[in-house]
Amino acid sequence: MTDLIVKSAVKDQLADQNVSADFYDALDSEVRNLLTDAARRAGANERKTVQPRDL
Template sequence: MADLVVKAAVKEELSDMNVSADFYEALDEEVGELLEDAARRAEQNDRKTVQQRDL
């Protein structure tokens, strides 16, 4: 799977904190699951467009 999060953006958002390398992998997995769930919800509602409400 491709990286789903931009490390520079995460570093900027958490600028007051150190971020471990394994955090990005875990965050990427969480985002992937969130996207899969949103896509599944859109499909269940007979839509091909994922919308805010699918989150």
């Protein structure tokens, strides 16, 4: 499975915090779920284009 997040970008965003190694897997899972839900909403509205409103 491909990672959806960029670890260095996460580290940059959380520069003042320590980030545990397993945080990245959990974040990747959350992003994957968010994308799946957005695609489902777009499909439910008979669209193939995922839009910001699907989030």
